[in-house]
Amino acid sequence: MRRSIAVAVVVLISITSPGQSADLVENLQANTAPAGPHYFPLIKGRAAVDSGDTLWFPQMGITVRLDGIEACLLPQWAFDPTASQELTRPAPVPCGALARAWLKRVVDNSVVHCTPSRYLAAGERSARCFARGRDLALEMLRVGWARTIGPQDFEYLAAERYARSARYGLWGTYVLDMAEWRKNAIDQTIGLRPIADWNLLAERKSEFTPPFGDWRNRPRNTDR
Template sequence: MKRYLAATAVLTAIILPATAADLVGNPDATRRRQGDAPAHAYPVYKGRVAVMDGRTLWYPQFPQRVRLADIDACELPQWALDPKWLDRRRQQAPSPVPCGPLAKSWLKRTIGNKPVECSVIAYGHDGIPQARCTTSGQDIAVEMLRVGWARVASPYSYNTQYLAYQRYAMAARYGMWATYVLDMNEWRRKAVDKTLGRQPIADANLLADRESEISPPFIDARRKPRRTDR
């Protein structure tokens, strides 16, 4: 009987994923156990977080960065603007919008001081965990998509719920969908100055020679009737 109980304990330790309670007690020990666990056994983090940008959270108690899975948002120094913003004769062109800081502020507003639970589902190329994160029963990524300060990470996303919220924000011209934004991946690849002192003219120059941007779906959204339910 003792041998059976010992064997059961060993199997349980191997099969069960790490929990938030495990991580609070001894994060290093948990990471060592994860090395012996199956590939599908990802950790779960729970507690209060600091918001680093529009898609990244920081758990100071572990310490650990976590990135919201399947969505993308502007980097902190990134600006959103109309490509013809420099033409002063176009009075209707919207003013530059600091889409990175606004995405971060919306994420902070959504979370507040509430605890956040993040279930890791994968790891990025940079080793940062990508997770589904909830607070007060709400999917945080959904909230970011709903207000228009995030987009689905891939145009071929299989997540129909995320795509539906993005289409809603586009049609309502919420957030970054009210202007033009260089594709985030292209911005990360081309932007030389990535400091917080970056000026809108830098992104206007990038938009002038763009390969891709978030504006094509915005153009499609403009063809739809203006919403009257907001």
């Protein structure tokens, strides 16, 4: 069978132009690629940025989540305790929108190459993605607008540790764990107001950013 396919490829290539031949070989390779649970075809094209860790490839109708990281969800708010030490609530920070904006800046209008590792719910893929030779997940970790999740990559962990020590991005904010936010936020639309997330923080079960301690131990002005 394989010999027959190879003969057919040679015959077809001999009667096509060089450019057509390359396209033909690529298409045949894709169509005869090994099937199975561990094979995931590469994804390549221009992508829209849905959130700080999610891409949408409109030409293929594919949603891809960046492997190994998690960013604030788009409607989610964080709070900056350093900007309002004397107030009852820290200043709100749209961490979801800022994470998305940074990823859009990195991707820009370039072609994105993704190597999927597994399928997620609703047909989404989890993949390691690159644009202009830059690892998108790593770029998000470097600026602090994402954190590592799942199996730990050494380079990703190093980038996260640096961003955390420098208090970049979400590491300088007071923010609810993303999984807890997804579970407990009643309103998960873009119109969500910061006060809703502040109320969730008051009832939190987990915390992961350093400013939680900073806010609890903040100096309080008292009249003497």
